[in-house]
Amino acid sequence: MKLLKHNLSEKLIINKYLKKLNFKNKGTFDFENDGAYLDFNKKNYKLTVTTDNISEDIDFFSNDDPKSIAQKITTVNLSDIFAMGALPHSYLLNLYLPNYINENWLNLFANQLKKIQNKYGFYLLGGDLSKSNKLIVSSTFFGSIKKKLEIFQNKFDLYDDILITGNIGESKIGLEILKKQISSNINLNQYFIKKYLYPTPCKLGPLIANHVNSMKDISDGLIGDLADMLNDKYGALINVNKIPLSVKTKKILNKNNFRLEDLLNAGDDYGLIIISSQKNRNKIFNIANKNNINVTLIGKIINKKGIHFDSHLDIKNIKKFDHFF
């Protein structure tokens, strides 16, 4: 951990809030060195790395519950780790902190991280702290995967299945409710807002890694992420009425001026898009069922580039959610 010991505040942040997150792992030097050793001695396993950040006013609001911000930074990264077919091992945390961050904020933030670390089994390896005018939370996650496995995002064959986990669009509806663009009854509002504030990663990836050709998490909407997976050889045909929507989502679509199209490029669902051979379909469904994870076959790889739908969708009006510009 990069720390400036003689500043009470930074010392306090590390000692009081972050140190407990290293789970006494020796390689962290208890955050007293500028660097750390990554103890990774799993024979026949290799290390995966992913890095992602969330920023104030882009991925969250400054007055959001710090628990939600902790949930989001871990989910965006864990989701990538799982999509690579890997299990989380450890992570680095880089915090860019504005003046409004206080001890109460840090306490809630660190406790939520600890809860998530315990749930999935990984520890804080190190990081650094900086002052900033806006809050940015950046993290690098390390995962482990069997050496022989290699999950690409864009390798598959003609007529492969296209599957997705979970339901589409619930996080987006939560955001629209928060922005007062749509509304429903209190119970539904709370349900969807929770989906937006507390997204969870789909842990199916490592369980089916042997049986898939490609995987990617849905972080920029189903269409955007599927488009990222397609290569210059084949395209995708999607069965529109197979796209999984929860009963609650259908209620919203019926009552508001809000269409299926608005959900297909909606932000952060963190389900997985899986592209796999038809012969592995039953294996994947069985593993998913055993783990209480919903998987839906929504289409297949076809011999025509681009994304195609089996019924009319007004997708030219859909603006892709884009974290960058």
Added chain:
Amino acid sequence: MKLLKHNLSEKLIINKYLKKLNFKNKGTFDFENDGAYLDFNKKNYKLTVTTDNISEDIDFFSNDDPKSIAQKITTVNLSDIFAMGALPHSYLLNLYLPNYINENWLNLFANQLKKIQNKYGFYLLGGDLSKSNKLIVSSTFFGSIKKKLEIFQNKFDLYDDILITGNIGESKIGLEILKKQISSNINLNQYFIKKYLYPTPCKLGPLIANHVNSMKDISDGLIGDLADMLNDKYGALINVNKIPLSVKTKKILNKNNFRLEDLLNAGDDYGLIIISSQKNRNKIFNIANKNNINVTLIGKIINKKGIHFDSHLDIKNIKKFDHFF
């Protein structure tokens, strides 16, 4: 590499400027996946990790040459890797880019990174890009070190040598010249400004790792970093007239209202502080000499906590350079 393919600008940044930095390493997936594999198959070696960032208006100015910014982000991290006794292996780059960043900027920045990668032998593993109102460049570096080695920053014995590499204060003088706080003739001005804009890491660390008790790079000034290394058991006695200053620095001290004290807690020199047993002194000097690196014995570990000087220094007026507050 976390990328949003459908945005021309981000695609362009990655394809035109960053892709050449992966040195065709397979585990990077040519930056087309959200994550990467860290190919680290060196038997009897372990992986070290460090992460550090530099920010506009804190560590550099917005109109600084992008080559200087590339130099700084690699040096702050390489310096930590070398201080751990490790050799660089690969790195992640997280760029937070404001609107003023253009193709010319990216070209100069990436070319300087490539030059440094070639010099020290490491490649770009991945990263991510975000939009920001201020430029922040954050990086996570991976290094390799023999498994049996473990370099702490705060483990040593009574009467151990305290050594430092290079000269003290040149980067600080460069900054003061840029801020027009001090001035000299054109040649000296250019010399010191270059020291500030283009700091280099000291590669001695891995060469002497077998012979030291502790090492740390000087990133917050000699006194601040030495204080970070001291534990609750022993202190340091420093021979003031042994502190290495270049002839050029002495000229500045003579001609300006600028004192030795102002240099002892001066920012980024990126030399190493080495604490080692007296019996290894000759070995360390021999290795340093062979590699044309200046090493100076400046003091020893004593049985009295804190930092002490053998002659009077007005250090209570020295404000520690602090990246955080």
